[in-house]
Amino acid sequence: MQDDVVKYFLELISIDSESGNERAIIDHLTSDLKVLGAKVEEDDAYVLSGGNAGNLYAQIPGNIDKKPILFCVHCDTVKPGKGIKPIISDGIIRSDGTTILGSDDKSGIAELFTAIKDILENEEKHPPMEILITVSEEVGLLGAKHFDKTRLKSALGYALDAHQVEELVIGAPAQNSIQITFFGKESHAGVEPEKGINAIRVAAEAITTMPIGRIDHETTSNIGLIKGGIATNIVPNKVEVKGEARSHNRSKLDQVTADIHHCIEQAVQHYQYDFGGASFDWKVNLEYEAFYIPDSEPVVQLAIDAMHRIGLTPKVVIGGGGSDANIINASGLPMIICGTGMNKVHTLDEEIEIEQLLKGKEFLKALIQRYAEL
Numbered sequence: 001m002q003d004d005v006v007k008y009f010l011e012l013i014s015i016d017s018e019s020g021n022e023r024a025i026i027d028h029l030t031s032d033l034k035v036l037g038a039k040v041e042e043d044d045a046y047v048l049s050g051g052n053a054g055n056l057y058a059q060i061p062g063n064i065d066k067k068p069i070l071f072c073v074h075c076d077t078v079k080p081g082k083g084i085k086p087i088i089s090d091g092i093i094r095s096d097g098t099t100i101l102g103s104d105d106k107s108g109i110a111e112l113f114t115a116i117k118d119i120l121e122n123e124e125k126h127p128p129m130e131i132l133i134t135v136s137e138e139v140g141l142l143g144a145k146h147f148d149k150t151r152l153k154s155a156l157g158y159a160l161d162a163h164q165v166e167e168l169v170i171g172a173p174a175q176n177s178i179q180i181t182f183f184g185k186e187s188h189a190g191v192e193p194e195k196g197i198n199a200i201r202v203a204a205e206a207i208t209t210m211p212i213g214r215i216d217h218e219t220t221s222n223i224g225l226i227k228g229g230i231a232t233n234i235v236p237n238k239v240e241v242k243g244e245a246r247s248h249n250r251s252k253l254d255q256v257t258a259d260i261h262h263c264i265e266q267a268v269q270h271y272q273y274d275f276g277g278a279s280f281d282w283k284v285n286l287e288y289e290a291f292y293i294p295d296s297e298p299v300v301q302l303a304i305d306a307m308h309r310i311g312l313t314p315k316v317v318i319g320g321g322g323s324d325a326n327i328i329n330a331s332g333l334p335m336i337i338c339g340t341g342m343n344k345v346h347t348l349d350e351e352i353e354i355e356q357l358l359k360g361k362e363f364l365k366a367l368i369q370r371y372a373e374l
């Protein structure tokens with residue numbers, strides 16, 4: 001017989017929930033949380049996400065007097081995530097190759113809900129628990145950004161959204177998203193090109209001089225999208241470029257962003273004429289702040305203890321991506337990210353080992369038990 005965590009995981013991935021289209025999964029999780037005895041509220045995160053559902057904020061009462069412990073998971077998936085058909089072989093669950101699997105992040109939800117169910121059914125000592133289920137995480141952490149973090153009362157928190165169960169992610173970079181529009185001057189490329197200013201050429205000059213790629217051990221940047229031009233016989237007057245910069249160090253993030261801006265200014269200066277000049281429009285947005293929680297902090301120690309208790313060897317790592325934990329940490333509540341077993345996420349080869357689902361559930365049980373004992 002399949003373990004309940006596997007069964008529940010398969011149930012969750014059968015419900016389509018691409019970002020912005022989380023209505024069905026939110027309704028399903030609302031009723032499952034109520035079965036667990038939780039008080040459940042849905043907010044209006046769709047105002048920001050443009051989707052059809054809000055975040056769920058659930059509170060499960062404890063039977064001991066203690067500050068709550070917070071768990072954060074997201075219920076949306078990347079595309080293509082409609083009509084997922086799981087195939088199980090050799091202890092690994094995969095999709096049929098035409099969609100993602102949805103283990104990011106439904107493995108976290110399945111492990112969490114079944115762990116809590118066991119604890120409640122066995123009438124174990126447990127603290128009050130807060131559960132935050134976010135929407136539109138995959139499209140810019142929109143649910144977490146919109147959620148009213150002042151509602152959270154927990155002493156510490158765990159996002160369940162990293163790879164192998166043994167992994168504990170204790171830091172992640174800050175990220176700036178960057179949008180640049182280069183403006184030139186349109187003219188006929190064959191008749192009077194000298195009256196035009198080629199925006200593609202201005203953009204190209206700026207991009208070749210920008211710091212791009214790995215800047216140092218904790219800083220990266222990238223230009224990822226470029227769009228412009230209408231026809232080969234028209235000198236293009238507009239090019240849109242999108243990129244990003246990340247760093248674990250906020251002043252380095254500001255520096256690389258300023259360096260990119262400087263390269264654009266320099267390039268644009270080279271294209272100023274009597275009849276007009278190139279120009280640009282610049283938008284930078286801090287998507288999320290960095291966080292770093294030292295090993296010695298209780299939120300990390302508790303997770304390490306819980307792993308040791310069930311015979312796992314924790315691997316404490318620093319992450320390279322942003323997640324809901326960046327947003328929660330910025331609100332002042334310490335949160336690390338735990339692995340759930342998800343693998344090759346955001347690809348059609350996404351997979352999860354059944355062994356990892358079982359381990360993830362056992363780890364969360366141990367984590368709640370350990371916190372109850374403190």
Ligand SMILES: [Zn+2]
Pocket residue numbers: 074104105137161
């Ligand atoms: Zn995720």
